[in-house]
Amino acid sequence: MKDSYSYSYSSKAAYFFLAPAVIAIFIFFFIPVISAFIMSFTDFDIYALGNFDTVRFIGLRNYVQLFEDPLFWQSLQNTAYYVVLATPLSITVSLGAAILLNSKLIKYIGFFRLSYFIPYITTLVAVAIVWRFIYHPKFGILNYFLGLFGVNPIDWLGDPNLAMPAIVLMSVWKTFGYNMIIFLAGLQNIPEDLYEAASLEGANEWQKFKAITIPMLAPTTLFVSIITIVSYFQLFAEPYIMTQGGPLNKTLSIVGYMYQEGFRWWNMGYSASISFVLFFIIMVVTILQFKLQKNRLA
């Protein structure tokens, strides 16, 4: 719709309406982002906290140090492992749930949808605490149920090889409902007559799924994958509550390491450089999405 000419004179009013939000975003978002970028080239540490004069520019030294820091590589590797494990799992579960709920056969969809979705809106810290007890090796309900099938007790959060998979399981439980809602909307946009035509040709359910559902959902799947990856890269509260980054630093995440360096040891310059590595990763993922979407349209 075209703006009507009569509003063009009232730009003063527009600035008045924009000012509160824009000033707030400028002071509490733009300036900190730029400051963080500058900080990442300084040796800002606990002494600088008392006296800003001790801060010196050290060029790229923080980034060079990151490159040689085994703990940083560990956190990067842990986070990547988490993302690689959790993303496909989350997408499979949420797509499966969406397809089930989209079935014409069943009633009470609202109830089932609600129970799948509830974990998503609940407070992450609170459910991480609940899951910490669920994973308890002796009294946890997970080992109890597995015990019914003859599985011996497992020390989920105490075993360096199992702690991250355990966090993945909890995260997928917590977030699949969100992706499910987006998939449901995508499924409802697929024209019904495509399926009817395929049925007339004698296609079975699996063939219809492969030939119609998967390709028609491709844009939705791409969108869901990207937002899932971006949010999973920001992993923090789950390990903070459930494992404190342990055992053997196997659940230390990028944001966890940034928090530890910045707000426990007050190496804020170094911490700022970690936050920019996170920013860089998220930027690359997002740009990749735009590229893929464009290719799709072209």
Added chain:
Amino acid sequence: MKKLFLYIFLAVTSIITLIPFIWMISASFMPDGKASVYPPVFIPTEFVLDQYLNLLTRLSVARSFLNSILLSTLVTFFSLFFNSMAGYAFAKYRFSGKSKLFNLLLVNMIVPSQVTMLPLFLILKSVGLINTYFAILVTGLANIFGIFLIRQHCMAIPDSLIEAARMDGATDFQIYRKVILPLAVPVLVTLGIITFLGTWNDFLWPLIALTDDSMYTLPVALSSLMLEHTKDPELMMAGSVITIIPVIIVFLVLQRYYIKGIMMGSVKE
């Protein structure tokens, strides 16, 4: 047959999804030590309110609850006010620099909020605002996603309505308040519930910015409680119930609007 199988599958998976909550609620009503038994108990044999009383009286969880309510409400109110004005301006006004400003905001949506936290901490510390409500409030005053959502909605409002109000002598602010806001109620409710729940559930920034336990929000209070009570599942479950129940109530009442928010382009957490 196929239908029956489908129902059984849905029912079983729903129960599996909800079991953590069922166990949480039941353990929260048990006396000390009764949730640490094998095999686990799902219905308390002895039903007590000890854990809740302990949390609300001896440990300052009541205070944290009030902090959470107050902060979530304040952030929701201010961000709705600021975002709606800005969204309206972007939708219905022409002014110089409009598309530049808009694109600048758009580009910033990909910056993860963690990047801002170190300098923001230093800025607020230098003016003595760390460990105050203000430290939480300022990060939520306005957000880019909210401005876009409201702009989308306002673009669909016909110019003729605004024109007519102007003819009647309404000022710009009166038009915003009497014409635009009433028409934007659905999107304001959607954005309001997303903001409220987002602030309630937020963890990292409150963990950094609130340093005194009288200022803690519920998630921060829970995480600090967890350090001393790793062996008290009953107490920790009561804390989790107190934190989660308000969220579930708000969601159940307004779920239609929340789900719509997801459809309109991803809730940013």
